[in-house]
Amino acid sequence: MPRAPGQLRAGLRYVRGRPDLVAALALVFFVSTFALTNLQLALPVLARNVFELGAEAYGLLTTLLAVGSVLGAALAARRRGRPRLRLVAGSALALAILETATGLMPTFALTGAVLVPVGLAALTFTTAANATVQMSVEPSMRGRVMGLYMLLFLGGTPVGAPLLGLLAERLGGRAPLVLGGCVTVVAVLVVGLVLARRNRRVSQDLPRK
Numbered sequence: 001m002p003r004a005p006g007q008l009r010a011g012l013r014y015v016r017g018r019p020d021l022v023a024a025l026a027l028v029f030f031v032s033t034f035a036l037t038n039l040q041l042a043l044p045v046l047a048r049n050v051f052e053l054g055a056e057a058y059g060l061l062t063t064l065l066a067v068g069s070v071l072g073a074a075l076a077a078r079r080r081g082r083p084r085l086r087l088v089a090g091s092a093l094a095l096a097i098l099e100t101a102t103g104l105m106p107t108f109a110l111t112g113a114v115l116v117p118v119g120l121a122a123l124t125f126t127t128a129a130n131a132t133v134q135m136s137v138e139p140s141m142r143g144r145v146m147g148l149y150m151l152l153f154l155g156g157t158p159v160g161a162p163l164l165g166l167l168a169e170r171l172g173g174r175a176p177l178v179l180g181g182c183v184t185v186v187a188v189l190v191v192g193l194v195l196a197r198r199n200r201r202v203s204q205d206l207p208r209k
Contacts, residue, residue: 011144030187033156038180045173050184051108064112076127082135083128095121096184103177
């Protein structure tokens with residue numbers, strides 16, 4: 001589509017009129033800001049400050065996370081058609097719970113073990129959210145909606161990273177994972193509740209045969 005004035009506003013109006021897109025984009029923002037960014041910050045802090053280990057331990061943690069990501073990528077490659085919003089929300093909730101559990105693990109070995117499903121859930125969420133948004137919009141709006149998607153996916157990092165770093169400094173190396181995971185759990189539940197209530201209201205307003 002050729003460029004024209006008001007395209008950004010048109011894209012925002014289009015998203016506002018699609019509750020499923022609003023829900024998916026809200027999940028993308030909260031998961032990216034408080035869960036995905038969290039992993040990049042928390043793993044070196046866990047290895048060095050919590051378990052008092054060196055670079056080899058950090059490398060092992062990232063390797064285990066990557067193993068889970070590879071498993072998630074293999075599952076995503078087998079998926080056909082547009083993922084349901086239920087998968088996006090479910091994988092976000094699983095990621096948040098597993099990340100909270102990672103911060104509570106008492107030993108290095110248990111922390112590493114939990115990171116495998118964390119990587120799987122993270123990759124499942126990112127691929128499902130991306131595919132859901134791309135495949136559920138009109139071709140004429142896809143570029144604008146995906147621009148908004150990337151803004152929310154990456155734009156939360158300047159907010160989340162300093163906040164999570166402050167938590168690690170004040171409350172210890174486990175705090176970012178535990179609190180970030182809890183915030184993400186609450187966000188997923190709130191988004192799901194709002195969407196469910198709206199869908200129930202719409203179904204009640206439909207004329208009965």
